[in-house]
Amino acid sequence: MADDKLSKIVSLCKRRGxxxxxxxxxxxxxxxWDYGPxxxxxxxxxxxxxxxxxxxxxSDIVGLDSSIIMHEDVFRASGHLEGFNxxxxxxxxxxxxxxxxxxxxxxxxxxxxxxxxxxIDTNVSKPRKFNLMLRTxxxxxxxxxxxxxxxxxxxxxxxxxxxxxLSSTYKKLPLGIAQIGKSFRNEVTGGSFIFRMKEFEQxxxxxxxxxxxxxxxxxxxxxxxxxxxxxxIGLKKENLARRRHAKDELAHxxxxxxxxxxxxxFGWSELEGxxxxxxxxxxxxxxxxxxxxxxxxxxxxxxxxxxxxxxxxGVDRTFFAVICDAFCEEEVKGKLRTVLKxxxxxxxxxxxxxxxxxxxxxxVELAKRIFYDIKDKITAQYDDTAAxxxxxxxxxxxxxxxxxxVDVDSLADKQVTVRERDTMAxxxxxxxxxxxxxxxxxxx
Ligand code: GAP
Numbered sequence: 001m002a003d004d005k006l007s008k009i010v011s012l013c014k015r016r017g018x019x020x021x022x023x024x025x026x027x028x029x030x031x032x033w034d035y036g037p038x039x040x041x042x043x044x045x046x047x048x049x050x051x052x053x054x055x056x057x058x059s060d061i062v063g064l065d066s067s068i069i070m071h072e073d074v075f076r077a078s079g080h081l082e083g084f085n086x087x088x089x090x091x092x093x094x095x096x097x098x099x100x101x102x103x104x105x106x107x108x109x110x111x112x113x114x115x116x117x118x119x120i121d122t123n124v125s126k127p128r129k130f131n132l133m134l135r136t137x138x139x140x141x142x143x144x145x146x147x148x149x150x151x152x153x154x155x156x157x158x159x160x161x162x163x164x165x166l167s168s169t170y171k172k173l174p175l176g177i178a179q180i181g182k183s184f185r186n187e188v189t190g191g192s193f194i195f196r197m198k199e200f201e202q203x204x205x206x207x208x209x210x211x212x213x214x215x216x217x218x219x220x221x222x223x224x225x226x227x228x229x230x231x232x233i234g235l236k237k238e239n240l241a242r243r244r245h246a247k248d249e250l251a252h253x254x255x256x257x258x259x260x261x262x263x264x265x266f267g268w269s270e271l272e273g274x275x276x277x278x279x280x281x282x283x284x285x286x287x288x289x290x291x292x293x294x295x296x297x298x299x300x301x302x303x304x305x306x307x308x309x310x311x312x313x314g315v316d317r318t319f320f321a322v323i324c325d326a327f328c329e330e331e332v333k334g335k336l337r338t339v340l341k342x343x344x345x346x347x348x349x350x351x352x353x354x355x356x357x358x359x360x361x362x363x364v365e366l367a368k369r370i371f372y373d374i375k376d377k378i379t380a381q382y383d384d385t386a387a388x389x390x391x392x393x394x395x396x397x398x399x400x401x402x403x404x405x406v407d408v409d410s411l412a413d414k415q416v417t418v419r420e421r422d423t424m425a426x427x428x429x430x431x432x433x434x435x436x437x438x439x440x441x442x443x444x
Contacts, residue, residue, distance in 0.1 A: 006265040009327055010193055012338065013039065016398050018323070019194060031187050031198045038398055039319070041348040043201075046318050047180050049232060049345070050203045054178050061176035061205060062169055066157025068182055069136065069148040074156050077288035078281065079253075080133055084152060087127040088188060093118035100127050102189050132185045134198070150184035155310065157181075158206040159281045162306075163293055173295060173306060174209040174217065180315065192266055194316045201315035208306040210297070211279070214255070217309045218276040222258045225274055225311045229260065233318065234343035235325050239263040240271075253280030262321040271321055272313040279305040322346060326399060332424070340399030341422055344442050347399045349379040351438055354391045356407040358384045367406040370416070370431060377435045396421055402438055 013019040018039035022032030035043055055063040075081045087100040094116035103120070104112040111120045132152060139146035151157060158177045165177055180203045187196050194200075209217050226242055229235045245257040255276040262271040282305050286293045294305050326340040344350055351374070355367035364384060371382040381400070383391055388405065395403050403419040410416050410431070418437060419426045429437050 003265070005324075005327070006193065008329075008338075009265070009323055012327070012340075012397060013193075013323065016394075018042070018398075022199075029198075031196060033194050033197060033316075038348040042322070042342075042346055043315060043319050045346045045348075046233075046322070047201075047203065047315055050313070051178070051180060053228070053232065054176070054205060058176075060171075060174060061178050061207075062165060062171065064158060064161060064165065064177050064179045065181065066154070066161055066179065068151055068184075069138070070151050070156060070160075072147055072149060073288055074160060074285075075133065075149055075152075077284040078156055078159075079284070080149075080152055080156075081131070084132050085129045086132060086188060088130045089120055089122060089127045090125050091115060091118065091120050092125060093120075097188060099189050130186075130188070132187065134184045134186050152185050153183050153312070154179045154181045154202045154204045155206060155281070155312065158204065159285050159293075162206075162208065162282060163291070166295070173297070174207060174213065176205045176207040178203070178205045180204075192264075194320050195264065195266075195269065197316060203313045203315055203318075205311050206277075206281075207309040207311075208282075208295070209309065211304060211307045214276055214278070214307040214309060218256055218274070221309050221311050222260075222274045225272055225313070226260055229262075229271070229318075229321075233322060234346070235262065235321055239321075239325060241268060243268075251275075253278055262317070262324075264320065264324060271317050272311065274309070274311045277308040277310050279307050281308060282306060337393070337396060339396040339421060342399035342401075344401040347379075347401055349381045349400060350442065351378055351380045351402045351404050351434070352391070352395045352400045353380060353382045353404050353406065354388060354395075355384050356388055356405055360408070362411060363406055363408065366410060370404070370406065370434065374435055378438050392419065402441070404434060 016038060017036035020034045020036055021028040022034050023029050051063065054061045088097050089100050089111065090097050091113040093113055096115045098114060103114055106112055106119065109122045111122065113120050134150045135147045136150065137145045138148045158179055181201065182199060183202050184199050187198050189196060207217060207221065222242060226240065229240055230237055239262055241261045243259045243261050250257055255278050257273060257275040259270045260272040261268045282293045294303050296303050322342065323340065326342045328339050328341050330337050353367050353371040355363045357363055368382060371380055374380055392403055401421050405417045405419065407417065414431050415428050416431055416434065417426050417428055
């Protein structure tokens with residue numbers, strides 16, 4: 001059943017231009033995906049909403065756009081060079097490689113290969129450490145490599161720029177630095193669509209504060225981010241959970257961590273992590289770079305190393321959760337209707353302008369004129385490439401909240417029919433009221 005839902009979503013995403021396999025015409029690359037025309041729009045809306053909420057509507061958070069390729073010492077300081085590893089085992093049966101923590105443990109040293117189902121004996125096929133970072137040679141001379149690393153999290157660019165931001169903005173703590181951008185991990189376990197990718201996007205905030213404020217701010221951020229998914233993204237509460245990490249699950253530097261989980265078709269999995277990272281990162285970067293990254297609190301005349309609360313969200317996982325939450329199949333007059341009940345603010349466009357008949361040039365002309373008149377005020381699409389029933393089904397599948405149909409009567413009475421996606425209710429309204437009508441519905 002769950003597999004069934006997942007395969008329907010994957011197929012819809014491909015069919016309607018949300019997501020395609022990366023380098024597909026050359027056979028693809030595992031865990032690499034491309035966003036198509038509609039997927040790119042929704043993804044941008046997800047990022048824009050987050051960016052506006054945190055960097056524009058709040059004065060205690062500023063934005064940053066740091067580079068993807070970073071110095072090796074950044075990751076020496078952060079601990080990624082030494083510790084960002086998976087333990088991998090080779091199956092001698094099917095010659096594939098798996099993460100030890102992701103395969104079935106039978107007994108003692110024996111595991112079950114998820115590929116060919118044969119036994120893997122870890123006394124024979126010894127697990128090996130595999131660093132997840134991707135590196136690139138930046139040297140001009142081929143046999144003298146100079147390695148740069150593709151960041152595995154956007155966070156490190158924030159820590160490296162902490163003093164730059166502080167001194168250029170004259171801000172005081174508590175101060176958040178927010179960043180949206182690509183991160184890279186050489187993930188070995190694929191197979192859950194865009195859940196685990198080698199190239200993905202993160203939306204991260206490092207919220208720098210005084211040590212004594214960190215426990216309170218951590219709790220506040222967990223609530224803030226949970227409520228954001230419910231109220232701003234529109235995910236159903238029953239599909240969201242907060243899961244606190246047990247003490248033995250915490251990273252060595254973390255004082256607390258809570259995952260915001262979503263009920264994906266394959267089960268509850270992490271959508272975002274909110275962590276109390278203490279002063280670990282700035283202390284490490286101070287040590288390795290030999291630059292003082294501490295903060296001078298003028299009001300209290302004291303110097304300290306700021307602590308950090310980190311709400312770290314995945315753009316792709318948010319996108320995935322949005323599509324899963326909105327995906328719906330219902331029977332209408334004996335036929336199956338597939339509809340994406342997206343929150344209108346996230347849909348690729350709010351309205352589709354459709355002429356009822358394409359063999360009547362004056363109808364097509366009126367429909368196009370309406371589209372050009374409204375497109376700067378509400379997001380809209382014009383489509384006359386099929387019969388009206390088919391156009392409605394297409395718009396339902398991509399989650400367009402309103403279809404505006406221009407018919408023969410529109411020529412005389414200057415009215416159109418607006419059809420609502422979720423109820424399929426139809427209403428006749430004057431052409432000049434389309435924008436007001438849609439905006440009122442969006443506010444409701
Ligand atoms: N700076 C902290 C950090 O990166 P993380 O839990 O490893 O923490 C944060 O990642 C978020 O980034 C995850 O909750 C998830 O949404 C997203 N993410 C991490 N790895 C991912 C991957 N391989 N593919 C897609 N999204 C990923």
